[in-house]
Amino acid sequence: MSQGLRAVLLIAYLNLFAANGCHRQVAPEVSMTQEVSPWPVRVGICNVALHLKDAGAQPLTAAHVSLEADMSHPGMAPVFSDATESSPGQYRGHIELTMPGDWVVLVHIRLANGQKAEREIELKGVETK
Ligand SMILES: [Cu+2]
Known part of the structure; x- marks a missing residue:
């Protein structure tokens, strides 16, 4: 095998990995900030307020947002619930944390155009009630 061909194959191989990486990130650019209360988080109802913005830093409206803890x-x-839009780009929901310990809340976001994004909120060391 010539050096040239070997280099081409290597590049093709790397592209394959890059393509796979891209494939996983079909998610559009969504930025999220969140507020969780009560804080520190305890067993019981946990309120989650999310502020979502699109790639242009505008409020992300009319998305369907669900929470999975x-x-x-x-x-x-896992514990599921939906969040509802309380004002443009702001979504509120709550989840019931049934055990103390480390939780992760997956935020599943489906945009009005059908694209999907997912974000995570780590809740470490949820305390006993
Ligand atoms: Cu558990």
Whole structure:
């Protein structure tokens, strides 16, 4: 195999990986800031307020936002709920944290145009009620 061909194959191989990486990020650019209350987080109802902006830093309106709370240990069912838009780009929801410990809240965002994005909120060390 010539050096040239080898280089081409290597580039093709790297492109394959890059393409896979891109494929996972079909998600559009959505920026999210969040407020979680009460803080520190305790077992029970956890209120989540999300501020979503689009790539142009404008409020991301009319998205469908759902929350999925998972614990880091196996054998536990995730907790789901929906967030609703309370004002343009602001979404509020709550989830019930049923155990103390480390939780991750996955924020599933479906834009008005059908594109999807996902963000995470780590809630470490949720305290006993
Ligand atoms: Cu658990």
